[in-house]
Amino acid sequence: MRFLHTADWHIGKKLHGYDLLEEQVDAFQQILTIAKKEQVDAIVVAGDLYDRSVPSVEAIEVFNKMIIEMNLQEKFPVLAISGNHDSSTRLETGGPWFIQSNFHLNTRLDQAFQPVEMENTQFFLLPYFEPISARLYFDNEEIRTIEQAMKEVVTEMKKQFKPDMKHVLVSHFFVAGSEKSDSETKLMVGGLDTVPLSLLESFDYVALGHLHGKNALQAENARYSGSPLKFSLSEMNQKKGVWIVDTKANETTFEFKEITPLRNVIQIEGSFKELTTQEFYESIDRENYLHIQLTDRAVIPNMMNQLRKIYPRVIGVERLFGREVQQKHNETKKEIKTLAPNELVAQFFSDVTGEELTRQQQVWIKENLAEIYQAERGK
Amino acid sequence: MRFLHTADWHIGKKLHGYDLLEEQVDAFQQILTIAKKEQVDAIVVAGDLYDRSVPSVEAIEVFNKMIIEMNLQEKFPVLAISGNHDSSTRLETGGPWFIQSNFHLNTRLDQAFQPVEMENTQFFLLPYFEPISARLYFDNEEIRTIEQAMKEVVTEMKKQFKPDMKHVLVSHFFVAGSEKSDSETKLMVGGLDTVPLSLLESFDYVALGHLHGKNALQAENARYSGSPLKFSLSEMNQKKGVWIVDTKANETTFEFKEITPLRNVIQIEGSFKELTTQEFYESIDRENYLHIQLTDRAVIPNMMNQLRKIYPRVIGVERLFGREVQQKHNETKKEIKTLAPNELVAQFFSDVTGEELTRQQQVWIKENLAEIYQAERGK
Structure with missing residues (x-):
């Protein structure tokens, strides 16, 4: 199974008042070109599709065109989740219809435990969630942090693991030890929202969203794709692009493909x-x-x-x-x-x-x- | 072809500060019950699905459940348009996927000229639009009113008419001679937004939305369904419900089926x-x-x-x-x-x-x- 891993599109984001829609469309086209050239079997988008919970009409128009082109015209299966910038309810409209053409868009925690199976791989699409959702879902009052929640989440997912398949987690959170840049939403102090890497070791690959630099986390089985564009001055020196991931029988490999911004x-x-x-x-x-x-x-x-x-x-x-x-x-x-x-x-x-x-x-x-x-x- | 005609759901509307979602869900369930009992081939919703261009998250949740139940679970083909209360762009997300399960949701003028054909009938789904859209679409600077626009629109539609089929127009505007109630959006004075009934005579049935009373217009071939609920004191004495329309070979008949409100x-x-x-x-x-x-x-x-x-x-x-x-x-x-x-x-x-x-x-x-x-x- 060969797939493209991207995240943090933030459609509708402005850079110091400048509208970035044109740049975002251009970066999206480059992603599509890479997907075609690399002949991937699917495109993974790990959250923050929009920049705001209530996107502008212009942002919605651009986003709608993107998903139509990617899934209906170019026929790429799409595996996506909502991030902390998205309104999960607003984003989920159309979800049950999207599935008909292999566009899986998970916005609720309860959807994460039914993996999407493609070729040799099980994809667990875990949208951004708050501890309260896990507390309710697991009916466990003890859950107060994302770390506590993720212990339960991973245990639950592992029950669905098919041993002869590869296992990929798509998620949107802060993994301990990662480095942040300016334009990411302020995260809570004290590690309440932090997931230790050790919790994720059962997966062959963890396709992460949330942090905007591809090098924010260096791990054997986990990567942030980073955003397709530079969204702040602090990202000035970052290389932007996507990961091409291969889940082969004996190992999982990934390679970075660069995107050249329309305007740097x-x-x-x-x-x-x-x-x-x-x-x-x-x-x-x-x-x-x-x-x-x-x-x-x-x-x-x-x-x-x-x-x-x-x-x-x-x-x-x-x-x-x-x-x-x-x-x-x-x-x-x-x-x-x-x-x-x-x-x-x-x-x-x-x-x-x-x-x-x-x-x-x-x-x-x-x-x-x-x-x-x-x-x-x-x- | 037998279909149910409803309109003006205004999901998310409040009545003097009181949330109506519970009443709206109840009325929707009655509509579904009628559709099943009357064994209709499709459900027509003639605009104003939402009450506001940016609906609340609660309204979106309710609406999403409704369309999932109606189209994906109960398998009713749905023919719908956006009204003046809807944001056409916000509503259109998912549209190209909805079609896969016979849910046709038109939000742009250009979509109106490709009829949806079901059994013996061609449905022209014409969303609410402003004269400027027609001016651009027809590249005709003369178009300043909805009446002028509708002349062109109907001429264009008639080019698609198949003579051996019945022709139904689904639209959302004010037809001359209709009576308004308090809770409809203020309409322009001077008839700029008014469509004369004579313009609509080519159609076997015109399924209208916009006015909230089923008796707002008495015409041989056109009806407002009215809203499923009373949305203002001025609608106190109106009977609410839906039309069951039959486009038979020799004539088109319609019959009103009443909805009993959860709270009157x-x-x-x-x-x-x-x-x-x-x-x-x-x-x-x-x-x-x-x-x-x-x-x-x-x-x-x-x-x-x-x-x-x-x-x-x-x-x-x-x-x-x-x-x-x-x-x-x-x-x-x-x-x-x-x-x-x-x-x-x-x-x-x-x-x-x-x-x-x-x-x-x-x-x-x-x-x-x-x-x-x-x-x-x-x-």
């Missing part, structure tokens, strides 16, 4: 003058999502607007050596009580943005303050 | 004293949704609480002859400037609710006013 997340460093020099900016792909590290310390009027004219997708600007105005911080603080309201606004603006008010902005502030005075007098 | 919407009239008398309230079904017409004119302290103790589902209280306090209106108005803040609040409360503040409420107001004074002084 990169970081550039330099002075404002350098970065706005034609020679420099023509040497890089300005369509990328850019995090800019400025070496200047001086205030640069209208900085963001000037940068965005050259770089359409700036996701952040950082001052490597601080900004001069910050040095005056204590000094200006003392002055605050003696400043006129319009001066106060101007100073606040420049403190926050590092820019000076334009002439038009000054006019607006003057007009608005005048209105407020008038309203106050009228009381 | 009724109106009762009397003095507060009468309504709270055991003899009276034991003579009626207090589980119903009640609109109460009070004959009293006096202020009744704590009225709503007292009524709700006896009648758990009060959807409104009306004073048939006004309230005494309203007579003093002009008089009290003059006093307002001379009242202390706590007296002002008390008077406002009694004006609005017809009740006096309880001791505890007076204490809360006193405490809160004190806090506000203190805060003001601290400025």
Whole structure:
């Protein structure tokens, strides 16, 4: 049995306000191309199909097209689960019909114990769940953590194991010892949500979702596929892609296939003058999502607007050596009580943005303050 | 071809704050029972499956169970369209898979021109749409109203007509001459959204959704099924149910089958004293949704609480002859400037609710006013 392992699609996710749907469609097409080239027997998606429990209409349109293409047009069997970002109930609509064309989408804990059998392999599709679900399912008040729940879950699954078959678990949680990046949902402190790797040793392969880096966990029989795209600056240096997994009679092997993003997340460093020099900016792909590290310390009027004219997708600007105005911080603080309201606004603006008010902005502030005075007098 | 015609399920709708899911499940079960008893070949649902474009998780759970039972378990072919209350994109998830088991759910205008053929009948499933969709689909800038759009739509459909078959249109709009009730979405003034009956004469039967009364339109070849439940006081006297339609070779017949609501919407009239008398309230079904017409004119302290103790589902209280306090209106108005803040609040409360503040409420107001004074002084 040869399958493709992906996860954490987060359809509808935005990167610092930028819509990623186009990138997500492109990455999906690359996944399909890999699946065809590698002649896999199925595609596994280990949770977080959507980025939000109530996805936008645009995200739903994109997602619907993807699953139609993958399952109905390209005829790939699909083995998927809901992740912590998905609303299991919203996602499960259509589930019983999907099965007719070998699209298995599990969203409830109770579905996890009936494995999907394909060729030599039993797939256990375990959606993301909270301990309370396991407490109810097993009628066991003792279950308070995911670790306690997983002990019961794995015991229950093993009852279904056919000894002459391979066993794959598809799941979406944090495995102890993994490394996280910024864009994953904040996890609970204290390990309440952590599953020790030892609990998963009965499986020939564990196709994980939740963490966005493919190297988050190094284990003999378990991998995070990572997300198909970089979803934060902290994922800048990660290679994105999918695993091609083979459950052969004597061993299970897996190999990583890379995805090239339509637009990359990169970081550039330099002075404002350098970065706005034609020679420099023509040497890089300005369509990328850019995090800019400025070496200047001086205030640069209208900085963001000037940068965005050259770089359409700036996701952040950082001052490597601080900004001069910050040095005056204590000094200006003392002055605050003696400043006129319009001066106060101007100073606040420049403190926050590092820019000076334009002439038009000054006019607006003057007009608005005048209105407020008038309203106050009228009381 | 014999089919059941229903519409306007509005799953998730609330009646004056009361959740109707239990009633909706009960009405659905009655629809299924009728479908089985009448041995229909299909069930037609003419739009407004959900009450809101983003239904609650609870509504989705109920709806999913319904379509699974109707189509996958009871094996009824289903012919459905989205209505103006549905989000067409959200509803269409799963659509291409539903078809595998004869569940046709059209949510886009372009799907309406490929009829579903069953036995001797062609079904044209036309979802609710805005004129802009027709403008784009027909590439015709002239289309500004639903009437203009429908001329084109019907012309296009007629190209698909097979002369030896019967033709049924399933649609969701306002047909000229129909009567509306309170709970339907406000329709545009001036007839922009109105379809003349004459445009629909090519069809043997038009299964309509949108209006909630089965008698909203009396036509030889068209009917609103109405909603399965009473969704407002104005629907109090309507009989609710479904049509059983037969498209026979020489004629098309239809017959109404009634649904008995789990809890009815009724109106009762009397003095507060009468309504709270055991003899009276034991003579009626207090589980119903009640609109109460009070004959009293006096202020009744704590009225709503007292009524709700006896009648758990009060959807409104009306004073048939006004309230005494309203007579003093002009008089009290003059006093307002001379009242202390706590007296002002008390008077406002009694004006609005017809009740006096309880001791505890007076204490809360006193405490809160004190806090506000203190805060003001601290400025």
